[in-house]
Amino acid sequence: MANPSGSESAVLVGDPNKPGLYVVLNKWKAHHNSKPHSHPNDRFITVISGTWWVGTGTDYDPEHLQPVPAGSFVTHYGNEIHYDGAKDEDTILQIVGIGPATSTPAPGK
Numbered sequence: 001m002a003n004p005s006g007s008e009s010a011v012l013v014g015d016p017n018k019p020g021l022y023v024v025l026n027k028w029k030a031h032h033n034s035k036p037h038s039h040p041n042d043r044f045i046t047v048i049s050g051t052w053w054v055g056t057g058t059d060y061d062p063e064h065l066q067p068v069p070a071g072s073f074v075t076h077y078g079n080e081i082h083y084d085g086a087k088d089e090d091t092i093l094q095i096v097g098i099g100p101a102t103s104t105p106a107p108g109k
Helices: none
Strands: 007-013 020-028 043-049 051-056 065-071 073-076 082-086 091-099
Touching: 020 082, 043 051, 051 091
Parallel strands: none
Antiparallel strands: 007 020, 020 091, 043 073, 043 091, 051 065, 051 082
């Protein structure tokens, strides 16, 4: 499923919109990032290909994004405010979590 924010996703297991386990492949297209947001539940992310760029906090600052290369594993804890995306190359992530997988914009953002 396409997303206007510059990402695409494919559900492998479960339904991220409903309670229960889900597994999603997410493709961040090059030169696209999210704005600061959080999710209510922990999410477990493996970088399949490319380099994922991640920042934390309510102030969006692309200069402080940190690279997370292919093969890396990251936990985004529930309600942790972060922003993320891809710089010069498409990036594919596997995201495992417990739904519903909602996203809440950071306060004032």
